[in-house]
Amino acid sequence: MSIIKTHDITLHGNTTEYRIVLRPLTDAHLPYLYKWNADPELLYWTEGDIVEVYDAKTVNGIYGSVSQNALCFLIEANDIPIGECWIQKMNLPDVIAMYPDCTDIRRIDFAIGEKVFWNKGIGTQMLGMLVDYAFTGECVDILHCLSEDYNIASRRLWEKHGFTRILDEPILPQPQKGKWQYHWRLTKEEYLAKS
Numbered sequence: 001m002s003i004i005k006t007h008d009i010t011l012h013g014n015t016t017e018y019r020i021v022l023r024p025l026t027d028a029h030l031p032y033l034y035k036w037n038a039d040p041e042l043l044y045w046t047e048g049d050i051v052e053v054y055d056a057k058t059v060n061g062i063y064g065s066v067s068q069n070a071l072c073f074l075i076e077a078n079d080i081p082i083g084e085c086w087i088q089k090m091n092l093p094d095v096i097a098m099y100p101d102c103t104d105i106r107r108i109d110f111a112i113g114e115k116v117f118w119n120k121g122i123g124t125q126m127l128g129m130l131v132d133y134a135f136t137g138e139c140v141d142i143l144h145c146l147s148e149d150y151n152i153a154s155r156r157l158w159e160k161h162g163f164t165r166i167l168d169e170p171i172l173p174q175p176q177k178g179k180w181q182y183h184w185r186l187t188k189e190e191y192l193a194k195s
Contacts, residue, residue, distance in 0.1 A: 005067040013129045015121040018077040025072035030162045036113030044110045085110035148178030158184040
């Protein structure tokens with residue numbers, strides 16, 4: 001039995017230097033996920049709490065669970081696996097309660113695990129591909145995404161793609177590395193108005 005529930009969607013994009021492909025995440029990609037989730041520097045940026053390393057059992061649990069209600073992708077740059085991302089049905093009750101019933105709310109999460117590919121424009125391109133697919137391919141009503149105050153790069157990506165910061169929520173209990181969790185929203189109407 002597979003750990004990761006997969007799909008058949010592949011997305012393509014480009015930067016000036018890189019051909020970006022988002023491929024369906026499968027169990028064959030688990031060695032990359034184990035590697036990236038064992039990197040304390042990467043986990044500093046992707047995990048809100050203080051995490052040094054995730055073991056294989058924890059990684060299997062994370063991706064096995066998330067993939068049940070998400071489209072999970074492997075990020076490739078010029079055919080090199082460099083990270084992972086997903087579009088997930090909103091799973092946070094407090095966020096779901098913010099919107100009318102029957103609203104299709106999704107979240108996007110991502111990590112570029114190969115640090116030599118940080119600050120190359122790949123995250124910007126990848127996020128644009130996911131946003132576009134969410135609204136045009138999945139017909140999502142709202143993308144509601146999260147980041148913490150210490151992750152300036154993530155904040156810039158949300159802003160670059162037209163997301164509005166709608167809520168600043170204190171992170172409790174303290175101490176945590178982040179003091180505030182930011183909620184970002186982009187609606188289908190806002191997206192289509194810019195397209």
